[in-house]
Amino acid sequence: MTPHADSVLRRLQGPCTQSVLTYYEMKGIETVRPEDVDAYKANYRCFTPGLQATDIMDAYTDWAQTYDATLCAGRYNGPEMAAEEIAARVEEHHRHCVRVLDVAAGTGKVGKELAKRGFTMIDALEPSEGMRNLLEDTGVYSYKYTEFLGLGENSVPDDTYDVVVIVGGMGEGHIPVSGIDDLIRITKPGGLVINVMRLEYLDYVEAYKDKLEPYMDLLHQKGWWQKVDRKVVPNYAFDKEGIIFIHRVL
Template identity: 30%
Template sequence: MSSEPAPYGQYEDINADNRPSRFNKCLADSISTTDRIAHYDTWAKTYDEDMRSYGFTGPEIAVEYMKRYFTNTNAKYLDCGAGTGLLGVHIKELGYTDFHALDASSVALEKAKSRQAYTKFIEEFITTGKLGIETDTYDGLVCCGCFVPGHLEPDCVEDWCRIVKPGGIVFIVMNQRWLSQEPAYNEGKLEAAFQKRVDEGKWELVVREQRDKYFTNDVAEVFVFKIK
Protein backbone atom coordinates (compact mmCIF):
# COMPACT_ATOMS: atom_id res chain seq x y z
CA MET A 1 0.00 0.00 0.00
CA SER A 2 0.98 3.65 -0.18
CA SER A 3 3.17 5.40 2.33
CA GLU A 4 1.72 7.28 5.29
CA PRO A 5 -0.50 10.15 4.04
CA ALA A 6 0.21 13.77 4.83
CA PRO A 7 -1.43 15.20 7.95
CA TYR A 8 -5.06 16.29 7.84
CA GLY A 9 -5.69 19.13 5.42
CA GLN A 10 -2.11 19.46 4.23
CA TYR A 11 -1.53 19.26 0.50
CA GLU A 12 1.41 20.85 -1.24
CA ASP A 13 0.35 24.12 -2.82
CA ILE A 14 1.13 24.60 -6.49
CA ASN A 15 1.83 28.27 -5.80
CA ALA A 16 5.36 29.47 -5.19
CA ASP A 17 4.27 31.90 -2.48
CA ASN A 18 2.83 31.15 0.97
CA ARG A 19 -0.86 31.64 0.23
CA PRO A 20 -3.09 28.82 1.54
CA SER A 21 -3.71 26.41 -1.30
CA ARG A 22 -7.01 26.52 -3.12
CA PHE A 23 -7.50 22.87 -2.27
CA ASN A 24 -7.05 23.34 1.47
CA LYS A 25 -9.39 26.32 1.48
CA CYS A 26 -12.25 24.29 0.03
CA LEU A 27 -11.88 21.80 2.90
CA ALA A 28 -12.01 24.40 5.66
CA ASP A 29 -14.83 24.06 8.19
CA SER A 30 -14.80 27.80 8.83
CA ILE A 31 -16.43 28.88 5.56
CA SER A 32 -20.14 28.89 4.81
CA THR A 33 -21.81 26.91 2.06
CA THR A 34 -22.29 30.10 0.06
CA ASP A 35 -18.62 31.01 0.40
CA ARG A 36 -17.57 27.48 -0.48
CA ILE A 37 -19.57 27.58 -3.70
CA ALA A 38 -18.12 31.01 -4.48
CA HIS A 39 -14.65 29.57 -3.91
CA TYR A 40 -15.36 26.82 -6.43
CA ASP A 41 -16.68 29.42 -8.88
CA THR A 42 -13.32 31.18 -8.69
CA TRP A 43 -11.26 28.01 -8.56
CA ALA A 44 -12.97 26.49 -11.62
CA LYS A 45 -10.60 28.42 -13.88
CA THR A 46 -7.53 26.47 -12.70
CA TYR A 47 -9.16 23.47 -10.99
CA ASP A 48 -8.14 20.86 -13.57
CA GLU A 49 -4.49 21.91 -13.61
CA ASP A 50 -4.35 22.19 -9.82
CA MET A 51 -5.78 18.72 -9.25
CA ARG A 52 -3.30 17.23 -11.69
CA SER A 53 -0.50 18.92 -9.74
CA TYR A 54 -1.76 17.23 -6.55
CA GLY A 55 -1.59 13.83 -8.26
CA PHE A 56 -5.38 13.34 -8.25
CA THR A 57 -6.43 10.17 -10.07
CA GLY A 58 -10.05 9.91 -8.90
CA PRO A 59 -11.52 10.13 -12.42
CA GLU A 60 -9.21 7.40 -13.70
CA ILE A 61 -10.21 5.16 -10.79
CA ALA A 62 -13.88 5.94 -11.40
CA VAL A 63 -13.50 4.91 -15.04
CA GLU A 64 -12.58 1.37 -13.94
CA TYR A 65 -15.95 1.06 -12.27
CA MET A 66 -17.86 2.79 -15.05
CA LYS A 67 -16.51 0.21 -17.48
CA ARG A 68 -17.42 -2.60 -15.08
CA TYR A 69 -20.91 -1.51 -14.00
CA PHE A 70 -22.21 1.10 -16.45
CA THR A 71 -22.24 -1.36 -19.34
CA ASN A 72 -25.21 0.08 -21.24
CA THR A 73 -23.78 3.14 -22.97
CA ASN A 74 -27.30 4.33 -23.89
CA ALA A 75 -28.61 4.29 -20.30
CA LYS A 76 -29.05 7.45 -18.21
CA TYR A 77 -26.34 8.17 -15.64
CA LEU A 78 -25.57 10.99 -13.18
CA ASP A 79 -22.18 12.46 -12.32
CA CYS A 80 -23.10 13.71 -8.84
CA GLY A 81 -20.78 16.54 -7.82
CA ALA A 82 -19.39 16.77 -11.34
CA GLY A 83 -17.47 20.00 -10.81
CA THR A 84 -15.62 21.00 -13.97
CA GLY A 85 -16.42 17.63 -15.53
CA LEU A 86 -13.12 15.81 -15.10
CA LEU A 87 -15.03 12.60 -15.84
CA GLY A 88 -16.35 14.14 -19.05
CA VAL A 89 -13.32 13.25 -21.16
CA HIS A 90 -13.69 9.60 -20.21
CA ILE A 91 -17.48 9.68 -20.61
CA LYS A 92 -17.03 10.84 -24.18
CA GLU A 93 -14.30 8.32 -24.93
CA LEU A 94 -16.41 5.43 -23.59
CA GLY A 95 -19.36 6.42 -25.74
CA TYR A 96 -22.01 7.19 -23.11
CA THR A 97 -24.91 9.02 -24.74
CA ASP A 98 -26.94 10.31 -21.75
CA PHE A 99 -24.72 11.38 -18.84
CA HIS A 100 -25.96 14.25 -16.65
CA ALA A 101 -23.77 16.57 -14.54
CA LEU A 102 -24.90 17.89 -11.16
CA ASP A 103 -22.97 20.50 -9.19
CA ALA A 104 -23.60 23.61 -7.07
CA SER A 105 -21.07 25.77 -8.93
CA SER A 106 -22.48 27.36 -12.07
CA VAL A 107 -18.99 28.31 -13.23
CA ALA A 108 -17.73 24.75 -12.83
CA LEU A 109 -20.72 23.46 -14.79
CA GLU A 110 -19.96 25.92 -17.59
CA LYS A 111 -16.52 24.37 -17.84
CA ALA A 112 -18.08 20.89 -17.76
CA LYS A 113 -20.21 21.91 -20.76
CA SER A 114 -17.04 22.46 -22.75
CA ARG A 115 -16.31 18.72 -22.49
CA GLN A 116 -19.22 18.10 -24.88
CA ALA A 117 -19.83 14.85 -23.02
CA TYR A 118 -22.86 15.60 -20.82
CA THR A 119 -26.45 15.91 -22.07
CA LYS A 120 -27.93 17.79 -19.09
CA PHE A 121 -26.61 20.14 -16.41
CA ILE A 122 -28.21 20.45 -12.98
CA GLU A 123 -27.12 23.32 -10.76
CA GLU A 124 -28.03 22.10 -7.30
CA PHE A 125 -26.43 21.66 -3.90
CA ILE A 126 -26.31 18.08 -2.62
CA THR A 127 -28.03 18.00 0.78
CA THR A 128 -29.74 15.48 3.04
CA GLY A 129 -33.09 16.54 1.54
CA LYS A 130 -34.62 15.76 -1.82
CA LEU A 131 -32.94 16.84 -5.01
CA GLY A 132 -35.09 18.33 -7.74
CA ILE A 133 -34.90 15.07 -9.67
CA GLU A 134 -37.78 12.67 -10.26
CA THR A 135 -37.82 9.25 -8.62
CA ASP A 136 -36.25 6.39 -10.61
CA THR A 137 -34.60 8.71 -13.13
CA TYR A 138 -31.14 7.17 -13.40
CA ASP A 139 -29.67 3.79 -14.24
CA GLY A 140 -26.54 4.65 -12.30
CA LEU A 141 -24.82 7.36 -10.28
CA VAL A 142 -21.15 8.08 -9.70
CA CYS A 143 -19.85 10.33 -6.92
CA CYS A 144 -16.11 10.91 -7.18
CA GLY A 145 -14.18 13.02 -4.67
CA CYS A 146 -17.15 14.68 -2.95
CA PHE A 147 -17.03 12.99 0.46
CA VAL A 148 -14.51 15.43 1.90
CA PRO A 149 -14.56 17.83 4.87
CA GLY A 150 -17.22 20.50 4.68
CA HIS A 151 -19.04 18.89 1.77
CA LEU A 152 -21.48 15.96 1.69
CA GLU A 153 -23.29 14.78 4.81
CA PRO A 154 -23.53 10.98 5.20
CA ASP A 155 -27.32 10.91 4.89
CA CYS A 156 -27.31 12.53 1.44
CA VAL A 157 -27.24 8.97 0.09
CA GLU A 158 -30.89 8.56 1.13
CA ASP A 159 -32.04 10.50 -1.91
CA TRP A 160 -29.66 8.65 -4.20
CA CYS A 161 -31.63 5.49 -3.41
CA ARG A 162 -34.72 7.34 -4.66
CA ILE A 163 -33.44 8.82 -7.91
CA VAL A 164 -31.63 5.67 -9.11
CA LYS A 165 -33.82 2.90 -10.49
CA PRO A 166 -34.07 -0.54 -8.85
CA GLY A 167 -31.17 -2.59 -10.16
CA GLY A 168 -29.15 0.56 -10.83
CA ILE A 169 -25.62 1.06 -9.54
CA VAL A 170 -24.29 3.76 -7.23
CA PHE A 171 -20.57 3.95 -6.70
CA ILE A 172 -18.55 6.27 -4.54
CA VAL A 173 -14.84 7.03 -4.89
CA MET A 174 -13.34 8.89 -1.94
CA ASN A 175 -10.12 9.47 -0.04
CA GLN A 176 -9.75 6.72 2.55
CA ARG A 177 -8.21 9.15 5.04
CA TRP A 178 -11.53 10.92 5.62
CA LEU A 179 -13.10 7.76 7.03
CA SER A 180 -10.90 8.24 10.09
CA GLN A 181 -9.93 11.93 10.00
CA GLU A 182 -13.14 13.78 9.13
CA PRO A 183 -15.46 14.19 12.18
CA ALA A 184 -18.59 13.95 10.03
CA TYR A 185 -17.48 10.53 8.76
CA ASN A 186 -15.13 9.05 11.35
CA GLU A 187 -15.85 6.42 14.02
CA GLY A 188 -17.92 4.59 11.45
CA LYS A 189 -20.44 7.38 10.84
CA LEU A 190 -20.22 7.28 7.06
CA GLU A 191 -20.17 3.49 6.88
CA ALA A 192 -23.15 3.47 9.26
CA ALA A 193 -25.11 5.71 6.90
CA PHE A 194 -24.34 3.31 4.06
CA GLN A 195 -25.21 0.27 6.19
CA LYS A 196 -28.50 1.85 7.32
CA ARG A 197 -29.74 1.78 3.73
CA VAL A 198 -28.59 -1.84 3.44
CA ASP A 199 -30.53 -2.75 6.58
CA GLU A 200 -33.59 -0.89 5.27
CA GLY A 201 -33.46 -2.85 2.01
CA LYS A 202 -32.80 0.23 -0.14
CA TRP A 203 -29.51 -0.95 -1.61
CA GLU A 204 -26.98 -3.74 -1.21
CA LEU A 205 -23.21 -3.55 -1.06
CA VAL A 206 -21.74 -5.15 -4.16
CA VAL A 207 -18.07 -4.49 -3.52
CA ARG A 208 -15.74 -2.40 -1.40
CA GLU A 209 -12.20 -1.99 -2.67
CA GLN A 210 -9.11 0.18 -2.31
CA ARG A 211 -6.89 1.77 -4.93
CA ASP A 212 -3.44 3.25 -4.37
CA LYS A 213 -2.35 6.75 -5.44
CA TYR A 214 -5.72 8.48 -5.23
CA PHE A 215 -3.53 11.45 -4.51
CA THR A 216 0.22 10.98 -4.55
CA ASN A 217 0.35 9.32 -1.12
CA ASP A 218 -3.32 8.57 -0.47
CA VAL A 219 -5.57 5.56 -0.97
CA ALA A 220 -8.99 5.58 -2.61
CA GLU A 221 -11.87 3.80 -0.91
CA VAL A 222 -14.47 2.62 -3.41
CA PHE A 223 -18.01 1.57 -2.46
CA VAL A 224 -20.34 0.00 -5.04
CA PHE A 225 -24.04 -0.40 -4.23
CA LYS A 226 -26.95 -1.88 -6.17
CA ILE A 227 -30.36 -0.26 -5.67
CA LYS A 228 -33.10 -2.68 -4.60
Protein backbone atom coordinates (compact mmCIF):
# COMPACT_ATOMS: atom_id res chain seq x y z
CA MET A 1 0.00 0.00 0.00
CA THR A 2 1.36 3.43 -0.91
CA PRO A 3 1.82 6.07 1.84
CA HIS A 4 -1.03 8.07 0.31
CA ALA A 5 -3.33 5.04 0.30
CA ASP A 6 -2.41 4.26 3.88
CA SER A 7 -3.18 7.85 4.89
CA VAL A 8 -6.55 7.72 3.17
CA LEU A 9 -7.38 4.36 4.71
CA ARG A 10 -6.71 5.71 8.19
CA ARG A 11 -9.13 8.55 7.47
CA LEU A 12 -11.74 6.03 6.36
CA GLN A 13 -11.45 3.83 9.43
CA GLY A 14 -13.87 4.57 12.25
CA PRO A 15 -17.47 3.88 13.25
CA CYS A 16 -18.77 4.27 9.68
CA THR A 17 -16.21 1.93 8.11
CA GLN A 18 -17.52 -1.52 7.31
CA SER A 19 -14.24 -3.16 6.25
CA VAL A 20 -10.72 -2.54 5.03
CA LEU A 21 -12.03 -3.15 1.50
CA THR A 22 -13.93 0.14 1.70
CA TYR A 23 -10.90 2.07 0.42
CA TYR A 24 -10.50 -0.10 -2.64
CA GLU A 25 -14.22 -0.20 -3.41
CA MET A 26 -14.57 3.58 -3.50
CA LYS A 27 -13.73 4.24 -7.13
CA GLY A 28 -11.66 7.31 -7.81
CA ILE A 29 -10.56 7.88 -4.22
CA GLU A 30 -6.95 6.91 -4.87
CA THR A 31 -6.23 10.35 -6.36
CA VAL A 32 -8.10 12.38 -3.73
CA ARG A 33 -6.05 14.59 -1.41
CA PRO A 34 -6.10 13.44 2.24
CA GLU A 35 -7.80 16.65 3.34
CA ASP A 36 -10.65 15.97 0.90
CA VAL A 37 -11.27 12.34 1.81
CA ASP A 38 -14.12 12.98 4.24
CA ALA A 39 -15.90 15.09 1.63
CA TYR A 40 -15.32 12.42 -1.00
CA LYS A 41 -16.81 9.81 1.33
CA ALA A 42 -19.92 11.95 1.83
CA ASN A 43 -20.28 12.39 -1.92
CA TYR A 44 -19.63 8.72 -2.65
CA ARG A 45 -22.47 7.67 -0.39
CA CYS A 46 -24.84 9.01 -3.05
CA PHE A 47 -22.95 7.32 -5.89
CA THR A 48 -22.39 3.85 -4.43
CA PRO A 49 -23.08 1.10 -7.00
CA GLY A 50 -26.24 -0.91 -6.39
CA LEU A 51 -28.32 1.78 -4.70
CA GLN A 52 -31.93 2.19 -5.75
CA ALA A 53 -33.31 5.62 -6.65
CA THR A 54 -35.11 5.90 -3.31
CA ASP A 55 -31.89 5.08 -1.44
CA ILE A 56 -30.04 7.79 -3.33
CA MET A 57 -32.73 10.36 -2.61
CA ASP A 58 -32.64 9.47 1.08
CA ALA A 59 -28.86 9.86 1.08
CA TYR A 60 -29.15 13.31 -0.47
CA THR A 61 -31.82 14.31 2.03
CA ASP A 62 -29.59 13.22 4.92
CA TRP A 63 -26.69 15.19 3.44
CA ALA A 64 -28.60 18.33 2.49
CA GLN A 65 -27.79 20.50 5.51
CA THR A 66 -24.03 20.08 5.13
CA TYR A 67 -23.89 19.67 1.34
CA ASP A 68 -22.73 23.21 0.51
CA ALA A 69 -20.02 23.19 3.16
CA THR A 70 -18.80 19.76 2.04
CA LEU A 71 -18.77 20.55 -1.68
CA CYS A 72 -17.43 24.06 -1.32
CA ALA A 73 -15.96 26.18 -4.10
CA GLY A 74 -12.51 24.91 -4.99
CA ARG A 75 -13.46 21.36 -4.10
CA TYR A 76 -16.46 21.36 -6.48
CA ASN A 77 -16.43 23.87 -9.32
CA GLY A 78 -19.02 22.41 -11.68
CA PRO A 79 -21.82 24.92 -10.96
CA GLU A 80 -19.63 27.91 -11.77
CA MET A 81 -18.32 26.20 -14.90
CA ALA A 82 -21.86 25.58 -16.13
CA ALA A 83 -22.98 29.14 -15.42
CA GLU A 84 -20.01 30.49 -17.33
CA GLU A 85 -20.82 28.28 -20.32
CA ILE A 86 -24.42 29.48 -20.37
CA ALA A 87 -23.49 33.13 -19.91
CA ALA A 88 -20.99 32.89 -22.75
CA ARG A 89 -23.81 31.87 -25.09
CA VAL A 90 -26.49 34.34 -23.97
CA GLU A 91 -25.96 38.07 -24.36
CA GLU A 92 -26.25 39.96 -21.10
CA HIS A 93 -29.19 42.11 -22.17
CA HIS A 94 -31.17 38.99 -23.10
CA ARG A 95 -30.57 36.89 -19.98
CA HIS A 96 -33.61 38.13 -18.07
CA CYS A 97 -35.96 36.53 -20.61
CA VAL A 98 -34.18 33.21 -21.13
CA ARG A 99 -35.96 30.35 -19.43
CA VAL A 100 -33.60 27.88 -17.74
CA LEU A 101 -34.23 24.51 -16.11
CA ASP A 102 -31.63 23.37 -13.58
CA VAL A 103 -31.84 19.55 -13.56
CA ALA A 104 -30.69 17.76 -10.39
CA ALA A 105 -30.60 21.21 -8.83
CA GLY A 106 -29.49 20.05 -5.39
CA THR A 107 -29.19 22.99 -3.00
CA GLY A 108 -29.29 25.51 -5.82
CA LYS A 109 -25.63 26.10 -6.53
CA VAL A 110 -26.16 26.44 -10.28
CA GLY A 111 -29.18 28.69 -9.88
CA LYS A 112 -27.29 31.06 -7.60
CA GLU A 113 -24.41 31.26 -10.08
CA LEU A 114 -26.85 32.00 -12.90
CA ALA A 115 -28.59 34.68 -10.85
CA LYS A 116 -25.24 36.42 -10.32
CA ARG A 117 -24.96 36.63 -14.11
CA GLY A 118 -28.37 38.18 -14.66
CA PHE A 119 -30.63 35.16 -15.30
CA THR A 120 -34.01 35.51 -13.63
CA MET A 121 -36.30 32.85 -15.15
CA ILE A 122 -34.88 29.72 -13.51
CA ASP A 123 -36.80 26.57 -12.60
CA ALA A 124 -35.48 23.51 -10.78
CA LEU A 125 -35.93 19.77 -11.06
CA GLU A 126 -34.92 17.99 -7.87
CA PRO A 127 -36.39 14.72 -6.53
CA SER A 128 -34.70 14.80 -3.10
CA GLU A 129 -36.98 16.33 -0.48
CA GLY A 130 -34.13 17.51 1.71
CA MET A 131 -32.36 19.25 -1.15
CA ARG A 132 -35.59 20.68 -2.53
CA ASN A 133 -36.41 22.32 0.79
CA LEU A 134 -33.14 24.23 0.63
CA LEU A 135 -33.93 25.46 -2.86
CA GLU A 136 -36.65 27.61 -1.32
CA ASP A 137 -34.02 29.57 0.61
CA THR A 138 -32.10 30.60 -2.51
CA GLY A 139 -34.88 32.81 -3.82
CA VAL A 140 -33.78 32.27 -7.42
CA TYR A 141 -36.12 29.49 -8.58
CA SER A 142 -39.63 30.14 -9.89
CA TYR A 143 -40.95 26.57 -10.10
CA LYS A 144 -39.65 23.33 -8.65
CA TYR A 145 -40.40 19.91 -10.11
CA THR A 146 -40.21 16.77 -8.01
CA GLU A 147 -39.20 14.51 -10.86
CA PHE A 148 -36.84 11.84 -12.13
CA LEU A 149 -35.62 11.77 -15.71
CA GLY A 150 -35.44 8.69 -17.90
CA LEU A 151 -37.69 6.57 -15.70
CA GLY A 152 -40.97 7.07 -17.49
CA GLU A 153 -43.43 9.92 -17.81
CA ASN A 154 -42.95 13.13 -15.89
CA SER A 155 -44.79 16.42 -15.72
CA VAL A 156 -42.18 18.73 -17.25
CA PRO A 157 -43.85 20.15 -20.40
CA ASP A 158 -42.41 19.62 -23.85
CA ASP A 159 -40.52 22.40 -25.66
CA THR A 160 -40.45 24.66 -22.60
CA TYR A 161 -36.89 25.75 -21.87
CA ASP A 162 -34.30 27.80 -23.74
CA VAL A 163 -31.54 26.19 -21.70
CA VAL A 164 -31.55 22.91 -19.80
CA VAL A 165 -28.48 22.44 -17.62
CA ILE A 166 -27.42 19.46 -15.57
CA VAL A 167 -24.39 19.56 -13.29
CA GLY A 168 -23.40 16.56 -11.19
CA GLY A 169 -26.61 14.73 -12.01
CA MET A 170 -24.94 12.05 -14.10
CA GLY A 171 -23.30 9.27 -12.09
CA GLU A 172 -23.74 5.82 -10.62
CA GLY A 173 -27.45 5.18 -10.10
CA HIS A 174 -28.41 8.68 -11.21
CA ILE A 175 -29.91 9.81 -14.50
CA PRO A 176 -29.82 6.92 -16.98
CA VAL A 177 -28.87 7.25 -20.64
CA SER A 178 -32.58 7.30 -21.47
CA GLY A 179 -32.79 10.58 -19.57
CA ILE A 180 -31.19 12.24 -22.59
CA ASP A 181 -34.52 11.84 -24.41
CA ASP A 182 -36.24 13.82 -21.66
CA LEU A 183 -33.62 16.57 -21.79
CA ILE A 184 -34.28 17.00 -25.50
CA ARG A 185 -38.06 16.77 -25.11
CA ILE A 186 -38.31 19.60 -22.59
CA THR A 187 -35.95 21.93 -24.48
CA LYS A 188 -37.29 24.31 -27.11
CA PRO A 189 -36.12 23.80 -30.69
CA GLY A 190 -32.98 25.89 -30.96
CA GLY A 191 -32.40 25.65 -27.20
CA LEU A 192 -29.29 24.38 -25.48
CA VAL A 193 -28.70 21.29 -23.35
CA ILE A 194 -25.56 21.60 -21.21
CA ASN A 195 -24.32 18.60 -19.25
CA VAL A 196 -21.35 18.95 -16.89
CA MET A 197 -20.10 15.76 -15.26
CA ARG A 198 -17.00 13.96 -14.02
CA LEU A 199 -14.91 12.67 -16.93
CA GLU A 200 -13.94 9.39 -15.30
CA TYR A 201 -17.58 8.32 -15.04
CA LEU A 202 -17.45 7.59 -18.77
CA ASP A 203 -14.80 4.97 -17.99
CA TYR A 204 -16.14 3.11 -14.96
CA VAL A 205 -19.86 3.75 -14.52
CA GLU A 206 -21.29 0.72 -16.33
CA ALA A 207 -24.50 2.51 -17.28
CA TYR A 208 -22.45 5.11 -19.19
CA LYS A 209 -19.31 3.30 -20.34
CA ASP A 210 -19.45 2.94 -24.14
CA LYS A 211 -23.13 3.90 -23.94
CA LEU A 212 -23.71 7.54 -22.97
CA GLU A 213 -21.53 9.31 -25.49
CA PRO A 214 -22.36 6.93 -28.37
CA TYR A 215 -26.06 7.52 -27.68
CA MET A 216 -25.60 11.28 -27.70
CA ASP A 217 -23.74 10.97 -31.01
CA LEU A 218 -26.51 8.76 -32.40
CA LEU A 219 -29.11 11.41 -31.61
CA HIS A 220 -26.90 13.94 -33.38
CA GLN A 221 -26.87 11.69 -36.44
CA LYS A 222 -30.65 11.28 -36.25
CA GLY A 223 -31.13 15.03 -36.22
CA TRP A 224 -32.59 15.30 -32.72
CA TRP A 225 -29.88 17.73 -31.70
CA GLN A 226 -26.57 19.15 -32.88
CA LYS A 227 -23.30 18.81 -31.02
CA VAL A 228 -22.01 22.31 -30.24
CA ASP A 229 -19.03 21.48 -28.05
CA ARG A 230 -17.34 18.76 -26.05
CA LYS A 231 -14.59 19.90 -23.76
CA VAL A 232 -12.54 18.35 -20.99
CA VAL A 233 -11.91 20.77 -18.14
CA PRO A 234 -9.52 20.60 -15.17
CA ASN A 235 -10.51 20.75 -11.50
CA TYR A 236 -14.18 19.96 -11.91
CA ALA A 237 -14.41 18.24 -8.54
CA PHE A 238 -11.81 16.88 -6.11
CA ASP A 239 -9.08 18.04 -8.55
CA LYS A 240 -10.52 15.63 -11.12
CA GLU A 241 -11.24 16.47 -14.73
CA GLY A 242 -14.77 17.17 -15.83
CA ILE A 243 -16.39 17.03 -19.22
CA ILE A 244 -18.86 19.54 -20.64
CA PHE A 245 -21.26 18.45 -23.37
CA ILE A 246 -23.16 21.20 -25.16
CA HIS A 247 -25.91 20.39 -27.68
CA ARG A 248 -28.48 22.46 -29.50
CA VAL A 249 -31.91 20.88 -29.92
CA LEU A 250 -33.21 20.80 -33.51
